[in-house]
Amino acid sequence: MSDNPFISFETFLFDGDGVLYKESEPLPGAIEFLNFLNEKKKQIYILTNNSTKTRKEFQTKLTKLGISINIENILTSSSLTANYIARESPKSRIYVIGEDGLKNELKSAGLEVLNDWQEKNDDKIFDFNFDDVDYIITGMDRFINYTKISRATHILLNYDKVKFIATNADFTFPTVQGLIPGGGAMIKILEELSSRRVEQIIGKPEPEMYETAVKLSNTPKDKTIMFGDRLETDILGANRIGMSTCLVLTGVTSMTDLENLTDEDAPTIIVNDLQDALRSFTKS
Ligand SMILES: [Mg+2]
Known part of the structure; x- marks a missing residue:
């Protein structure tokens, strides 16, 4: 069996702040990891609770950071709230x-x-x-x-x-x-x-964002993994609906926060940063 923990996943969901970037700086390995996933034809979605920007504005911010992604692959709490009400x-x-x-x-x-x-x-x-x-x-x-x-x-x-x-x-x-x-x-x-x-x-940890990503990607939940820096939103919400999770320690959570985890908020995998994730993914 491979000791590559990421090989079986088809769709990769990412929180933004604290995972891919911090304010206007990309975090270590973020761009390289996304490029690698693109090369491997994996699907990528960014899920952000930040409601202050439109998806278009968010895409512009990502472009400036060096991350290119289709607008359809950006899910914000604002755009999902708008869709939710328009539907209801x-x-x-x-x-x-x-x-x-x-x-x-x-x-x-x-x-x-x-x-x-x-x-x-x-x-x-x-x-x-x-x-x-x-x-x-x-x-x-x-x-x-x-x-x-x-x-x-x-x-x-x-x-x-x-x-x-x-x-x-x-x-x-x-x-x-x-x-x-x-x-x-x-x-x-x-x-x-x-x-x-x-x-x-609408936002994480509620199911709407994760469920929307699953629907759009047309990938089963057990082939989908969520990368996040916050246990009580990113990780908890994905765990609750049965997705695998990867905690990235470049944001709000540090090693000392990991002592009293419950099953509900414990991540499947922990990495220091996305450079670390890329290293695990490229080893045989
Ligand atoms: Mg975050």
């Missing part, structure tokens, strides 16, 4: 707590964004057609303010028919200078203020 209820009207990347993906899917401008803090909080709203969607919003929070809370408190969906539940977002509030923080603010609970979360 086409032409819905949406109040968005989130950035332009999310709003643009929703519009591309034929949905109507009711607050398609930067809402300012002023005394016109209730100058808004609240009756029109079908969904509240949350994502990370670095322009969150009092007006937006007030409007979203008003909708959740007064309109039971409005569905409350989140692109992702990552509570924080890592930057080089430190953690900042992520998409999960937006959920918590609205849950606390409205006493309602978010009804559906």
Whole structure:
């Protein structure tokens, strides 16, 4: 039997930040590993919870890093949320707590964004057609303010028919200078203020992203492997649906975090970086 742990997989799923790159720098071995997989005719998908960019913007960022990938192979929590709603209820009207990347993906899917401008803090909080709203969607919003929070809370408190969906539940977002509030923080603010609970979360560790990649790749789950740096999202979600997983130690998880793993969040394979993965894959 081969001691190459990756040989049997046909489709390779990757988280972005902390696995392929850190902010604007590719991580060791990332480009070489992706090139190698391309040569071997393996399928590659990138799954990111980051809701602030459109897939097109994400593709541009990857190109700058030296990673070329088709837009169809990029799955973001925004694009999947847009597809999910378009499928469930086409032409819905949406109040968005989130950035332009999310709003643009929703519009591309034929949905109507009711607050398609930067809402300012002023005394016109209730100058808004609240009756029109079908969904509240949350994502990370670095322009969150009092007006937006007030409007979203008003909708959740007064309109039971409005569905409350989140692109992702990552509570924080890592930057080089430190953690900042992520998409999960937006959920918590609205849950606390409205006493309602978010009804559906699209990003990892929920199944939607992994299931979409499996469907698009047309590869069975047991021939698919997820590479991630976060145990509680990337690895947990893939384990739950029966995929193999590879933890990459170039992101938020270090060796000392691996002492008390449960079956649910233990990765199948651990590598220091993708250079390490490439070395294992090329040995006979
Ligand atoms: Mg990551």
